[in-house]
Amino acid sequence: MTGCNVENCSYRLTSCAEQGAIARAVAERGPRIRVRAVAVANLNNAASMPCGACRQTLSEFGEDAMVILYPGEAGPMETTLGELLPHAFRGEFLDHAN
Numbered sequence: 001m002t003g004c005n006v007e008n009c010s011y012r013l014t015s016c017a018e019q020g021a022i023a024r025a026v027a028e029r030g031p032r033i034r035v036r037a038v039a040v041a042n043l044n045n046a047a048s049m050p051c052g053a054c055r056q057t058l059s060e061f062g063e064d065a066m067v068i069l070y071p072g073e074a075g076p077m078e079t080t081l082g083e084l085l086p087h088a089f090r091g092e093f094l095d096h097a098n
Contacts (some may be wrong), residue, residue: 001021001022001025001028002016002017002021002034003016003017003019003020003021003022003024004017004020004050005017005020005054006020010054016051016053016054016058017040017049017056017083018038018040018050018054018058019053019054020039021079022035022050022058022061024056026060026061032051033061034061034062034063035062035066036066036067037039037056037066037067037068037069038050038058038066038067038068038069039070040068040071042071045071046071047053047070047071047072047073048070048071049068049077049079049084050068050072050084051074052071052085055081055084055085056085056086056088056089058081058085059081059085059088059089060090060091061084062075062081063067063081064080064081064082064088065077065081066080066081066082067080068080068081
């Protein structure tokens with residue numbers, strides 16, 4: 001799935017591409033989707049990786065081994081979600097009995 005940033009002059013209201021792609025995938029395939037890899041790109045090749053909110057969203061639909069490809073200061077970079085968001089809080093930690 002693909003997504004794009006939807007910028008807003010109030011930066012807090014900006015919609016990130018990663019979250020847009022997740023929302024589209026859930027809408028088209030259902031809430032049990034699993035993400036194995038994410039590629040981040042931009043028009044100016046500026047260093048950029050998923051923000052904290054996107055990392056949390058991605059963690060709810062993937063594992064620590066999820067590959068994240070992104071533009072870095074010196075060129076393309078690769079890491080994992082677990083390296084970007086160690087000890088992530090995930091839905092399975094919730095008490096679903098209540």
